[in-house]
Amino acid sequence: MSPTVPDKPSLDGLERKWIERWEADGTYRFDRTASRDRVYAIDTPPPTVSGSLHIGHIFSYTHTDTIARFQRMRGREVFYPMGWDDNGLPTERRVQNYYGVRCDASLPYDPDFTPPENLTSSDRPVPVSRPNFVELCHRLTATDEKTFEAVWRHLGLSVDWTMTYATIDERSQRASQRSFLRLLDKGIAYQSEAPTLWDVDFQTAVAQAELEDRDEAGAYHRLVFAGHDGAAVEIDTTRPELLAACVALVAHPEDDRYRPLFGGTVTTPLFGVEVPVVAHALADPDKGTGIAMVCTFGDLTDVIWWRELGLPVRAILERNGRVRQDASVRFGDGGQAVWDELRGKTVKQARARTVELLRDSGDLIGEPEAITHAVKFFEKGSRPLEIVTSRQWFFRTLDHTDALLARGAELSWHPPYMQARYESWVRGLNSDWLVSRQRFFGVPLPLWYPIRPDGAVDHAHPLRPDEGRLPVDPSTDVPDGYQPDQRDRPGGFAGDPDVMDTWATSSLTPQIAGAWVDDPDLFARVFPMDLRPQAHDIIRTWLFSTVVRSHFENDCLPWAHAAISGFVLDPDRKKMSKSKGNVVTPLPLLEEYGADAVRHWASSGRPGVDTAVDAGQLKVGRRLTIKVLNASKFVLSRLGDTQAPAQPTAVSAPLDRAMLSRLADVVDEATTAFEGYDYARALERTEAFFWAFCDDYLELVKSRAYGSRGDDEAASANRALALALSAIVRLFAPFLPYVTDEVWSWWNEGSVHRAPWPEPAPLRAAAGDGEPLVLDVAAAVLGEVRKAKTSAHTSMRAEVDRVVVRDTAARLDALAQAAADVGDAGRVSDVVTEEAEEFSVDVTLAG
RNA sequence: GGGCGCUUAGCUCAGCUGGCAAGAGCACCGCCCUUACAAGGCGGCGGUCGGGGGUUCGAGUCCCUCAGCGCCCACCA
Numbered sequence: 001m002s003p004t005v006p007d008k009p010s011l012d013g014l015e016r017k018w019i020e021r022w023e024a025d026g027t028y029r030f031d032r033t034a035s036r037d038r039v040y041a042i043d044t045p046p047p048t049v050s051g052s053l054h055i056g057h058i059f060s061y062t063h064t065d066t067i068a069r070f071q072r073m074r075g076r077e078v079f080y081p082m083g084w085d086d087n088g089l090p091t092e093r094r095v096q097n098y099y100g101v102r103c104d105a106s107l108p109y110d111p112d113f114t115p116p117e118n119l120t121s122s123d124r125p126v127p128v129s130r131p132n133f134v135e136l137c138h139r140l141t142a143t144d145e146k147t148f149e150a151v152w153r154h155l156g157l158s159v160d161w162t163m164t165y166a167t168i169d170e171r172s173q174r175a176s177q178r179s180f181l182r183l184l185d186k187g188i189a190y191q192s193e194a195p196t197l198w199d200v201d202f203q204t205a206v207a208q209a210e211l212e213d214r215d216e217a218g219a220y221h222r223l224v225f226a227g228h229d230g231a232a233v234e235i236d237t238t239r240p241e242l243l244a245a246c247v248a249l250v251a252h253p254e255d256d257r258y259r260p261l262f263g264g265t266v267t268t269p270l271f272g273v274e275v276p277v278v279a280h281a282l283a284d285p286d287k288g289t290g291i292a293m294v295c296t297f298g299d300l301t302d303v304i305w306w307r308e309l310g311l312p313v314r315a316i317l318e319r320n321g322r323v324r325q326d327a328s329v330r331f332g333d334g335g336q337a338v339w340d341e342l343r344g345k346t347v348k349q350a351r352a353r354t355v356e357l358l359r360d361s362g363d364l365i366g367e368p369e370a371i372t373h374a375v376k377f378f379e380k381g382s383r384p385l386e387i388v389t390s391r392q393w394f395f396r397t398l399d400h401t402d403a404l405l406a407r408g409a410e411l412s413w414h415p416p417y418m419q420a421r422y423e424s425w426v427r428g429l430n431s432d433w434l435v436s437r438q439r440f441f442g443v444p445l446p447l448w449y450p451i452r453p454d455g456a457v458d459h460a461h462p463l464r465p466d467e468g469r470l471p472v473d474p475s476t477d478v479p480d481g482y483q484p485d486q487r488d489r490p491g492g493f494a495g496d497p498d499v500m501d502t503w504a505t506s507s508l509t510p511q512i513a514g515a516w517v518d519d520p521d522l523f524a525r526v527f528p529m530d531l532r533p534q535a536h537d538i539i540r541t542w543l544f545s546t547v548v549r550s551h552f553e554n555d556c557l558p559w560a561h562a563a564i565s566g567f568v569l570d571p572d573r574k575k576m577s578k579s580k581g582n583v584v585t586p587l588p589l590l591e592e593y594g595a596d597a598v599r600h601w602a603s604s605g606r607p608g609v610d611t612a613v614d615a616g617q618l619k620v621g622r623r624l625t626i627k628v629l630n631a632s633k634f635v636l637s638r639l640g641d642t643q644a645p646a647q648p649t650a651v652s653a654p655l656d657r658a659m660l661s662r663l664a665d666v667v668d669e670a671t672t673a674f675e676g677y678d679y680a681r682a683l684e685r686t687e688a689f690f691w692a693f694c695d696d697y698l699e700l701v702k703s704r705a706y707g708s709r710g711d712d713e714a715a716s717a718n719r720a721l722a723l724a725l726s727a728i729v730r731l732f733a734p735f736l737p738y739v740t741d742e743v744w745s746w747w748n749e750g751s752v753h754r755a756p757w758p759e760p761a762p763l764r765a766a767a768g769d770g771e772p773l774v775l776d777v778a779a780a781v782l783g784e785v786r787k788a789k790t791s792a793h794t795s796m797r798a799e800v801d802r803v804v805v806r807d808t809a810a811r812l813d814a815l816a817q818a819a820a821d822v823g824d825a826g827r828v829s830d831v832v833t834e835e836a837e838e839f840s841v842d843v844t845l846a847g
Numbered sequence: 848g849g850g851c852g853c854u855u856a857g858c859u860c861a862g863c864u865g866g867c868a869a870g871a872g873c874a875c876c877g878c879c880c881u882u883a884c885a886a887g888g889c890g891g892c893g894g895u896c897g898g899g900g901g902u903u904c905g906a907g908u909c910c911c912u913c914a915g916c917g918c919c920c921a922c923c924a
Contacts, residue, residue, distance in 0.1 A: 282922065430921090611860095633883050793879085796878095796879065
């Protein structure tokens with residue numbers, strides 16, 4: 001094919017052109033007839049669509065895309081779907097704000113409902129039924145997904161856009177519910193009425209994986225408990241408002257100060273309740289006064305003491321975080337009056353009032369001592385978590401930590417040290433995986449419960465659907481053997497009101513994308529997958545939970561490799577956050593620098609390494625893409641001028657052979673790097689070669705390629721240029737998909753992204769005995785000539801009378817093989833050599 | 848408290864299994880309209896590779912130790 005090169009190559013319009021072409025040609029379409037060994041399957045992270053795309057998304061998805069493109073060029077059929085994580089709390093919050101509504105599950109469905117218009121921030125949210133609310137969630141996520149897809153296409157992700165899924169769609173719900181029921185059969189899923197961490201604003205239970213410690217201002221309050229015979233016991237507490245929930249005092253069994261009290265009782269201040277003094281090894285003699293107040297429940301240590309010491313429950317907080325109206329406690333003298341003061345108050349208010357009362361009664365010793373301490377929060381929450389007792393569903397993980405650690409060791413981690421995070425998480429697990437949530441927009445737990453004749457719900461005997469009925473919504477669907485009018489009636493049934501945690505569904509992305517059970521043929525071709533790409537912050541959630549599900553469901557790892565990306569930091573290397581206002585949005589960058597340049601920046605961030613947004617680096621990428629365009633134009637213009645020989649010309653000139661030999665090494669290095677998931681190294685090697693190729697080789701060979709040394713010499717140069725350009729464009733293709741496909745199209749049929757990845761062997765064959773030293777010495781001498789011209793303030797076109805090169809015999813031999821090219825490139829009339837120990841050059845300019 | 852990572856030119860970072868007379872880009876300074884490229888090219892300035900020990904013919908590269916920064920984990924009255 002004779003090259004067709006534009007006169008003035010430009011980046012303008014390239015992105016639109018190639019986005020359309022790739023779509024029309026189905027360039028990235030997955031061929032599902034490919035056998036498993038030819039398939040490379042990627043478990044793409046489904047981005048949360050309830051928000052805007054973040055530069056961090058651009059960063060890590062680009063990493064994945066370079067690997068996808070490399071594998072495709074290596075001949076693998078790449079299974080590269082895209083999911084949308086639209087299920088869960090973030091969507092609920094966005095829908096509430098966007099439409100100005102609030103879900104009220106007690107309302108009936110209103111088929112004519114339309115959301116309020118012309119919202120102002122002062123409008124109170126409109127209550128809507130759960131089905132109406134879910135409709136709005138679907139409506140908004142559908143438009144959000146379109147926006148996201150447009151950005152991904154702009155970035156040039158080689159996703160197969162015919163294969164998308166959403167974590168709330170029917171297929172995901174079916175997979176999620178099916179897996180839940182199977183885990184129920186295996187005894188992995190179980191329900192339990194137990195104290196769990198609870199967010200009082202979102203009014204839902206929260207799992208260990210969603211916790212976040214935050215440093216909060218607090219205070220130690222020293223309180224006096226009355227012992228027998230007028231003795232007093234002092235304790236320190238940060239939560240005096242829980243005094244009414246106190247069920248015991250606890251100290252270390254070896255603590256001589258308190259040993260005499262064990263087995264006896266003391267009386268709480270204010271409330272006058274008698275509580276036991278008990279011993280437990282977890283009590284730390286060095287903390288506070290060495291003896292602690294156990295409340296139901298102030299923190300997770302309280303839960304342990306309560307459980308292991310068989311203490312009673314005195315719960316005083318409602319699920320909304322306020323003190324209950326009725327205490328389940330019999331108080332001593334005056335206790336009821338104190339309670340009356342506190343009930344209905346928030347934790348904060350109750351704390352303040354309690355302290356006042358304690359001070360008045362003389363039970364507070366000294367003043368509270370201000371401290372800063374870590375407090376557990378729901379990662380999306382704004383108030384500290386409380387602990388309340390509720391019925392929840394769990395998946396057993398604690399019994400399986402050894403197996404899960406073994407799975408972690410089986411997985412190939414890139415970079416390897418990320419495995420340590422997984423291990424420390426698994427080793428630190430302290431509860432089973434809590435999967436039920438008291439929310440609305442999620443996959444429902446596929447269960448109902450019989451209602452006994454006395455009206456009590458019989459949670460111990462859940463009613464389950466056959467798998468063929470899935471997905472089901474127990475709030476509208478009816479269990480087999482029941483009629484709709486038996487819902488919530490004695491002798492009838494009740495639907496489980498809860499939904500599953502978002503991770504309970506997104507942990508099945510390999511099964512969902514691979515159409516587990518629904519399409520066994522596809523599933524067998526793509527599962528277990530090859531790659532899970534993701535950022536390091538969700539190792540404990542998404543990565544861990546996916547390993548758990550695959551372990552139980554398929555008895556294998558879900559993928560062979562995990563490629564962990566770092567974070568994107570702002571230009572000052574600070575973590576980005578909305579509150580700091582330093583979040584960089586990707587679209588302006590894509591528009592200013594172009595997708596290839598943005599991808600170039602992203603690809604320069606090495607696996608797992610946090611990387612700063614860097615305008616300089618983006619400019620470099622922009623410059624590189626323009627350089628690729630221009631260098632290609634030059635090379636192809638040479639090919640166009642030369643009569644294409646029937647047989648490819650041999651590469652005869654030593655300089656050409658040297659360049660090809662060096663290039664073959666680069667191909668080797670880039671290939672090895674990519675195989676090890678180090679896309680950044682592959683890029684760095686390619687780029688370094690390319691700039692040297694342009695600055696040195698092209699300049700050295702230009703004159704000869706134009707025919708200054710005759711046709712045979714020109715043919716060698718042009719053959720080498722053609723081989724090099726073809727390889728270079730393909731090496732860059734995973735990083736710079738737009739400019740490479742543009743350039744490739746100038747002299748090739750078909751997309752470069754379906755072209756074979758370059759092989760070193762043909763380059764080595766063409767290079768023959770090529771000695772890279774020839775290129776090195778020639779470039780070094782040319783550099784000295786340029787330096788001389790620069791310091792003489794003359795043009796690079798200035799003629800040079802004479803150049804004397806002193807160097808070792810070996811290097812002078814190498815130079816001799818390229819002396820004519822050096823002379824032409826430097827416009828040197830006479831190149832003279834003298835053997836010497838050290839390299840040096842004398843340049844005598846003409847005139 | 849345990850663990851992981853980082854510390855190389857003013858800035859952002861490469862330097863993989865030890866051989867480097869220490870690299871790139873940006874920034875800075877200077878030169879050049881050179882027929883692929885002036886939204887460019889060429890050249891220059893700039894570092895005792897965080898500190899201290901050790902192994903070695905040889906250490907930015909391996910070992911020990913200390914310090915600073917960042918992150919992960921932890922039952923944090």
